[in-house]
Amino acid sequence: MKKTVDVSIPLGPMHPCWKEPxxxxxxxxxxxxLRAEVExxxxxxxxxxxxxxxxxxxVMFLAERVCGICSVIxxxxxxxxxxxxxxxxxxxxxxxxxxxxxxxxxxxxxxxANFSYCYTIEHETLAMYLLNTRETVLDNLERIxxxxxNTAYMIPGGVRFDLQPGDAAALLADLAKxxxxxxxxxxxxxxGPLIALRSKGxxxxxxxxxxRAYTVGPTARAxxxxxSDLRLRHPTYRELGFTQITRTExxxxxxxxxxxxxVFQSIDLIRKCVDTLPEGPIRGGGLCKxxxxxxxxxxxxGELTYTIRTDEYGRVLxxxxxxxxxxxxxxxxxxxxxxxxxxxxxxxxxxxxxxxxACNER
Amino acid sequence: MKxxxxxxxxxxxxxxxxxxxxxxxxxxIAERLGMSDAKLRMVLIRRFDMSLLENLESRWxxxxxxxxxxxxxxxxxxxxxxxxxxxxxxxxxxQTIYGDTTAMTREMPFEEAIAKGKERIREAIRS
Amino acid sequence: MSxxxxxKNTVRSRSxxxxxxxxxxxxxxxxxxxxxxxxxxxxxxxxxxxxNNPREADVLLVIGSVTPQWVDKLRDIxxxxxxxxxxxxxxxxxxxxxxxxxxxxxTSPPVEKYIPIAAQVPGCPPxxxxxxxxxxxxxxxIFKDYEEKQP
Numbered sequence: 001m002k003k004t005v006d007v008s009i010p011l012g013p014m015h016p017c018w019k020e021p022x023x024x025x026x027x028x029x030x031x032x033x034l035r036a037e038v039e040x041x042x043x044x045x046x047x048x049x050x051x052x053x054x055x056x057x058x059v060m061f062l063a064e065r066v067c068g069i070c071s072v073i074x075x076x077x078x079x080x081x082x083x084x085x086x087x088x089x090x091x092x093x094x095x096x097x098x099x100x101x102x103x104x105x106x107x108x109x110x111x112x113a114n115f116s117y118c119y120t121i122e123h124e125t126l127a128m129y130l131l132n133t134r135e136t137v138l139d140n141l142e143r144i145x146x147x148x149x150n151t152a153y154m155i156p157g158g159v160r161f162d163l164q165p166g167d168a169a170a171l172l173a174d175l176a177k178x179x180x181x182x183x184x185x186x187x188x189x190x191x192g193p194l195i196a197l198r199s200k201g202x203x204x205x206x207x208x209x210x211x212r213a214y215t216v217g218p219t220a221r222a223x224x225x226x227x228s229d230l231r232l233r234h235p236t237y238r239e240l241g242f243t244q245i246t247r248t249e250x251x252x253x254x255x256x257x258x259x260x261x262x263v264f265q266s267i268d269l270i271r272k273c274v275d276t277l278p279e280g281p282i283r284g285g286g287l288c289k290x291x292x293x294x295x296x297x298x299x300x301x302g303e304l305t306y307t308i309r310t311d312e313y314g315r316v317l318x319x320x321x322x323x324x325x326x327x328x329x330x331x332x333x334x335x336x337x338x339x340x341x342x343x344x345x346x347x348x349x350x351x352x353x354x355x356x357x358a359c360n361e362r
Numbered sequence: 363m364k365x366x367x368x369x370x371x372x373x374x375x376x377x378x379x380x381x382x383x384x385x386x387x388x389x390x391i392a393e394r395l396g397m398s399d400a401k402l403r404m405v406l407i408r409r410f411d412m413s414l415l416e417n418l419e420s421r422w423x424x425x426x427x428x429x430x431x432x433x434x435x436x437x438x439x440x441x442x443x444x445x446x447x448x449x450x451x452x453x454x455x456x457q458t459i460y461g462d463t464t465a466m467t468r469e470m471p472f473e474e475a476i477a478k479g480k481e482r483i484r485e486a487i488r489s
Numbered sequence: 490m491s492x493x494x495x496x497k498n499t500v501r502s503r504s505x506x507x508x509x510x511x512x513x514x515x516x517x518x519x520x521x522x523x524x525x526x527x528x529x530x531x532x533x534x535x536x537x538x539x540x541n542n543p544r545e546a547d548v549l550l551v552i553g554s555v556t557p558q559w560v561d562k563l564r565d566i567x568x569x570x571x572x573x574x575x576x577x578x579x580x581x582x583x584x585x586x587x588x589x590x591x592x593x594x595x596t597s598p599p600v601e602k603y604i605p606i607a608a609q610v611p612g613c614p615p616x617x618x619x620x621x622x623x624x625x626x627x628x629x630x631i632f633k634d635y636e637e638k639q640p
Contacts, residue, residue: 013558014566016541019519020511021559038413041374041558043513048381049593065588068517068614112520131527138524149517149614212446214417214424307383320383322420330417358516360416374557377595 017120017347020357033340038333044361056314067359070300071150072105077297079154081306085293088286092278094158095236100273101153103266108137109300110259113354120351121198133181140171158283179267186260199253203336203349213331216324217302219353222247222254230298252352288314323359375407378415387419421447439479455486501632503536508546514553517614518580524617543569554582554589554596567604573635578609
């Protein structure tokens with residue numbers, strides 16, 4: 001890109017705050033950041049190219065390895081796209097179990113994002129508390145699906161494992177514990193004067209900018225973009241009476257608080273699911289057919305779109321994945337960081353948008 | 363000892379543009395501008411950073427939905443589309459072209475003026 | 490064994506600095522390394538300190554199959570780590586490329602082509618306890634009597 005000043009401060013690719021390699025070149029005048037350029041390519045695996053021409057049974061496992069943090073939603077959106085192509089019905093019990101696992105994954109992802117932010121602003125106590133709570137959530141994910149990270153829980157026409165009665169009781173008990181702990185941590189975060197100094201009014205993005213850059217997920221919701229949560233359009237979530245959380249501040253503080261609030265909302269959703277879990281089979285079965293479809297779901301970071309074309313044997317001929325981080329990182333680099341008052345705020349602002357480089361580059 | 367970590371990014375940027383959706387988007391933009399795909403790809407690789415290239419598709423979609431409502435000249439030229447949504451040119455250049463084209467529409471037929479304006483946009487992008 | 494070597498052995502056994510580098514994975518192993526920091530596993534009770542600075546690291550955790558940007562840079566990072574040093578491959582990706590070693594891929598595994606690997610932790614992803622166990626078992630092998638073992 002065109003250079004405007006001579007001094008360009010590179011951040012990364014190995015940086016104590018980045019969990020994944022990415023390089024941010026900030027052009028600065030004194031402390032003021034004029035503009036930032038993102039250099040990627042550190043995580044480009046070419047997963048879309050690998051997927052082409054493979055049967056859906058293989059692509060299913062590749063899809064959840066697009067991103068390890070939100071692997072469940074990648075699995076879910078891929079499977080629901082295949083179901084949309086082939087008109088496969090999902091039994092109601094399986095649809096509810098999908099929501100349970102998806103929300104557990106969302107809680108884990110949101111807590112990890114807030115952990116990274118607290119770690120970046122050097123509030124290590126809160127960060128460690130959050131990381132410990134995340135382990136409790138992952139335990140439940142493992143108990144239900146059999147794996148901590150890459151679960152491969154959903155298949156066309158249902159889910160793999162049923163929720164055992166003992167597991168349901170343990171899940172509810174753990175959720176009560178998580179909710180109680182999270183309430184305490186949110187109070188620490190909301191009332192901490194030093195956290196407020198590092199977070200409030202930093203990395204501001206207005207509603208117009210959020211729409212223009214097409215930000216999605218918590219980043220958009222913190223800037224007050226209404227109707228940006230795709231769970232509002234998902235049939236199972238509609239049955240559960242899902243409502244969207246929106247804040248209007250548009251700064252780092254709002255982005256973290258939106259995630260905290262969504263954790264509580266997810267806990268309520270799981271409770272509602274487990275209480276009203278319908279009886280019946282968990283696998284309906286069905287054959288994947290030829291067709292083409294585009295389908296979006298709400299990942300922890302925002303809108304995730306799969307566009308798939310298959311042939312009559314269920315092989316994936318062509319696939320395009322649009323992940324939420326593509327939009328959010330771009331918006332962060334070109335709107336939030338731009339005209340930041342200090343280079344020291346660049347890292348925390350970048351982390352507050354919850355960047356996932358593995359998603360971004362695929 | 364190595365002090366410089368810069369690497370040639372052109373091949374990696376090209377890899378981003380070869381994905382299905384990005385390829386479609388590049389072709390759509392090239393058709394809108396009346397340029398060849400290869401030429402536009404070269405310009406994109408030279409001017410945009412990698413995150414902007416990844417985001418090309420959603421920016422193009424949002425541009426089609428939200429840019430240039432109302433004014434027919436701006437809509438035909440892509441006034442906001444090519445400055446704000448897909449920043450191929452700077453705002454000042456676009457402002458001059460837009461002003462000149464609006465003046466020209468009063469003297470000659472609308473299509474002719476637009477064609478001349480588009481030609482100037484192509485030149486500005488190529489340079 | 491000299492007295493100096495004994496002191497060095499004692500000090501090194503309780504102060505292992507770990508740095509991790511992701512060279513193109515799904516970042517599932519990344520977060521499992523992070524999970525080691527959690528008070529449940531409490532990596533620091535063993536004297537292991539995780540940060541991300543190769544210049545003061547003893548152990549380098551390599552995650553992921555190698556992407557084009559890392560082909561030359563991984564060696565640079567390895568050269569920056571002071572002796573004695575050891576590299577541990579976390580997950581299937583640095584060993585074989587895992588699901589990414591297929592037709593059409595942009596990666597070029599394994600990591601052993603670029604830097605010497607002392608230990609491998611297979612799994613997609615491995616559990617935090619396994620990562621912890623690997624670091625604890627491989628570090629004494631390399632660091633104990635390091636100066637005496639030198640030719």
